[in-house]
Amino acid sequence: MTCALKLPPADSLRGATYHCLLGLLSVTGMRLGEAIRLEVGDVDLDQGLLTIRQTKFGKSRLAPIADSTRLALLEYRVQRDRFAKRLAPPQFFISGRRTALDPGHIHRTFYQLLDQAEVHAPAGVPRPRLHDLRHRFAIQTLLRWYRSGQDVERHLPTLSTFLGHVRIEHTYWYLSACPELMGHALARLERHWEKLS
Numbered sequence: 001m002t003c004a005l006k007l008p009p010a011d012s013l014r015g016a017t018y019h020c021l022l023g024l025l026s027v028t029g030m031r032l033g034e035a036i037r038l039e040v041g042d043v044d045l046d047q048g049l050l051t052i053r054q055t056k057f058g059k060s061r062l063a064p065i066a067d068s069t070r071l072a073l074l075e076y077r078v079q080r081d082r083f084a085k086r087l088a089p090p091q092f093f094i095s096g097r098r099t100a101l102d103p104g105h106i107h108r109t110f111y112q113l114l115d116q117a118e119v120h121a122p123a124g125v126p127r128p129r130l131h132d133l134r135h136r137f138a139i140q141t142l143l144r145w146y147r148s149g150q151d152v153e154r155h156l157p158t159l160s161t162f163l164g165h166v167r168i169e170h171t172y173w174y175l176s177a178c179p180e181l182m183g184h185a186l187a188r189l190e191r192h193w194e195k196l197s
Helices: 014-028 032-036 067-084 103-116 131-147 152-163 168-176 179-196
Strands: 049-052 061-064
Touching: 014 032, 014 067, 014 103, 014 131, 032 103, 061 152, 131 152, 152 168
Parallel strands: none
Antiparallel strands: 049 061
C-alpha cells in the first residue's frame, strides 16, 4: 500500500485510488468487481455502511465498515472530489483519467506493486493474486473466532452473508484451505466427542 501511494504520475489520483482500493479489499473481503462497481451513493460514510450491488449472484447486501476504514474512505472521497470536480463518473473509485477503473489494469498494477514491494512467492508457488485478499480476510476472521473461543458454527452464517455467499457451503471451503483452521476444527470436534464419551 505504501508503494501504491508512490504510483506515477504524482499529480494524479492514481496512488490514492490504489491505496484505498487495496485497503478496502483487504479489510472487507469484497470481490474486486463489487468494489469497483461501488457508486458514491453506495458509500455511506455517516453510517459506516457500504451497499454492495450487482454481486456475483445478483443479490445486494450491506457491509458495515470499521471507523478506520470509514475515515480512509472519507479522505479518499475528499481527494477524489477535488481531483475530478464535476467530471467524475458515478463510481466511487476512479482512474487518473476521471473514468471508471478497468479490472485488467487493476490486476497489472497490483503485480507491479508486488514487484516494487519485493513480494515474491517461493519457487513452485503462484504469486499472490488480488482475490487472495478475500481469502485472507475470511481465514483471518475464522482464526480470530477460534482463537478467542467463540462458537464458529454460530457465527459462520454471518461471515457467509458478509462475503456475499449464496450458500454457506461456499464459506465452509475456507476451513479446509488453511491447516491451522483445520487444526482448530479438529480440536473442537475432539472436545465434543470427549464430552459425549
